[in-house]
Amino acid sequence: MLINIHTHTRKNIGLEIINSKEELETPFSYGVGPFELNNFVFDEKITKNNNCICIGEIGLDKIIQININEQIKNFIKQLKYAEKLNIPVIIHCVKAFNELIQINHEIRPNQPWIIHGFRKTNLLKNLLKEEFYISIGTAILYDEKLQEALKTIPLNKLFLETDNDEYHTIYEVYQKVASIKEISLLDLELTIYNNFKTVFKKWEIG
Ligand SMILES: [Zn+2]
Secondary structure (H helix, E strand, O other): EEEEEOOOOOOOOOOEEEEOOOOOOOEEEEEHHHOOOOOOOOOOOHHHOOOOEEEEEEEEHHHHHHHHHHEEEHHHHHHHHHHHOOOOOEEEEEEOOOHHHHHHHHHHHOOOEEEOOOOOOHHHHHHOOOOOOOEOHHHOOOOOHHHHHHHEEEEEEEEEEOOOOOOOOHHHHHHHHHHHHHOOOHHHHHHHHHHHHHOOHHHHOO
16 A cells, blocks of 8 residues: 655545645644744644544744744644654754754654655755654655665655645655665555554554
């Protein structure tokens, strides 16, 4: 089974974790991202839904016009809430990895944190040292630096996603990753499935 851990649009390929602001009939992630702080308030009620299997995407973004301290405050609040609920977190991080690592050291979470849409190949070693999971998106289809970096990402730390890419499918991502990792598509499917079961425990119960 193909697992797409972060997408904004349903394509009905394998198991898709839809990033959503409302409760869904299928597995979804819920959170208020840094770019949404002006429009949404975190609603704990939504996380009580059995299908809400992770918090996200949430994080830090230094390109947008929202005050970084405000972002950090909201980010930490939701990270702590994920700890309380015992569910993992999908993290959006743009140009704020120092802050992210510092927050990781302060909170020392028990729950897995997944860096989604990973592109910052020069930071890979540091992020793996922090024990973050790394989620690779459709950039892997063309980004040669990312293709090279992928070779060094341990398979047990890897997730795959399409995010908001309308033109490519999770199947294409799996195919590309399998060829770079020099494993069969089936082995990759089993690996990601095992990672998913390990990290997204609420899905197994629900
Ligand atoms: Zn996204």
